[in-house]
Amino acid sequence: MAIDIAISISGVLMIAAAIGAVLTRSLLVSIILSGGVSLIASLVFLLMGAPDVAMTEAAIGSGLTTIVFLYAMARSKQTDDEDADERMEITSEGSGGAS
Amino acid sequence: MMRKVLVVLAVLGFALALLPLAYEAGVAGKPGDLASAYLDRSPKDFAAANVVTAIVVSYRGFDTLGEVAVLFAATAGVGALLTRKRMGPSATGGKRTESTEILRTAAGLLTGLLVMFGAYIFLHGHLTPGGGFQGGVVIATAVLLNLLAAPRSHLAHGAVTVVESLSGAVYVALGLLGIYLARGFLDPRALPIGKIGALASAGTIPLIYSVIGLKVGAELSAILDALKGDRE
Numbered sequence: 001m002a003i004d005i006a007i008s009i010s011g012v013l014m015i016a017a018a019i020g021a022v023l024t025r026s027l028l029v030s031i032i033l034s035g036g037v038s039l040i041a042s043l044v045f046l047l048m049g050a051p052d053v054a055m056t057e058a059a060i061g062s063g064l065t066t067i068v069f070l071y072a073m074a075r076s077k078q079t080d081d082e083d084a085d086e087r088m089e090i091t092s093e094g095s096g097g098a099s
Numbered sequence: 100m101m102r103k104v105l106v107v108l109a110v111l112g113f114a115l116a117l118l119p120l121a122y123e124a125g126v127a128g129k130p131g132d133l134a135s136a137y138l139d140r141s142p143k144d145f146a147a148a149n150v151v152t153a154i155v156v157s158y159r160g161f162d163t164l165g166e167v168a169v170l171f172a173a174t175a176g177v178g179a180l181l182t183r184k185r186m187g188p189s190a191t192g193g194k195r196t197e198s199t200e201i202l203r204t205a206a207g208l209l210t211g212l213l214v215m216f217g218a219y220i221f222l223h224g225h226l227t228p229g230g231g232f233q234g235g236v237v238i239a240t241a242v243l244l245n246l247l248a249a250p251r252s253h254l255a256h257g258a259v260t261v262v263e264s265l266s267g268a269v270y271v272a273l274g275l276l277g278i279y280l281a282r283g284f285l286d287p288r289a290l291p292i293g294k295i296g297a298l299a300s301a302g303t304i305p306l307i308y309s310v311i312g313l314k315v316g317a318e319l320s321a322i323l324d325a326l327k328g329d330r331e
Binding site: 051052054055056059060063064067068071072075 | 152220230236239243322
């Protein structure tokens with residue numbers, strides 16, 4: 001019974017974190033919240049008696065995936081900035097329209 | 100407006116389709132027939148204390164080989180796409196900010212412990228929860244910590260390649276050993292299965308999980324290094 005209550009509370013927290021990850025405006029907060037969803041999911045796996053899956057979920061879902069997303073975010077921001085710089089150069093030279 | 104209604108309808112339909120599962124969720128009192136068979140047989144067949152490992156590495160060993168191959172393909176894809184030529188030099192032009200003293204000290208203290216813990220997880224895969232994949236990820240975390248602590252450092256690609264390909268070859272070789280010395284491909288009884296609970300037990304399962312751990316650790320480290328960028 002206590003386990004059922006703990007699983008239910010974790011489920012509600014997971015749903016709340018997932019909705020928060022979708023609704024938030026900041027990409028960083030969204031990434032961290034989806035890592036949190038994985039972390040709570042690993043807790044649920046542990047409560048349901050699957051420590052092997054819990055370890056994988058904690059290590060890959062909340063650890064490595066978050067890092068990969070963060071690196072990807074840094075990378076995409078960087079290319080955005082470079083594109084913006086190029087456009088600025090073209091318009092300042094006045095050699096044709098920027099598109 | 101129309102789109103939002105459709106989205107809500109789709110979510111509602113999905114929830115309705117999954118509703119029966121909600122009643123079956125929770126901790127089952129009794130394992131099913133297949134689970135009971137595995138629980139009964141795996142200590143007798145392979146002397147593996149951790150039944151999950153016995154299933155993953157021997158009963159469903161071929162699936163695991165496929166998973167490892169998929170992970171290798173993913174790593175090769177990331178490595179091929181994220182080259183310096185494609186991505187260009189980083190925005191900071193190679194002038195990365197130095198990491199803080201706290202991060203450097205913590206990395207020095209934790210690296211050894213993390214690698215040791217990862218090796219422990221995959222060496223004891225047949226005795227305790229965990230195994231090659233989990234241990235490999237823990238080792239990749241140690242590599243990540245060092246990449247963060249020293250932003251200008253790079254992974255020794257030669258060493259990673261050697262570890263990665265050697266462990267893959269050893270995995271297949273151990274599987275083939277099962278054909279010659281036991282009953283089939285990836286049969287762990289190629290080596291004596293020993294006594295249940297001992298570190299040197301369960302035939303080739305600890306060896307297979309060790310090479311999986313090394314392979315996964317090397318591949319994930321390579322992905323992290325490729326994502327970090329600024330490769331020569």
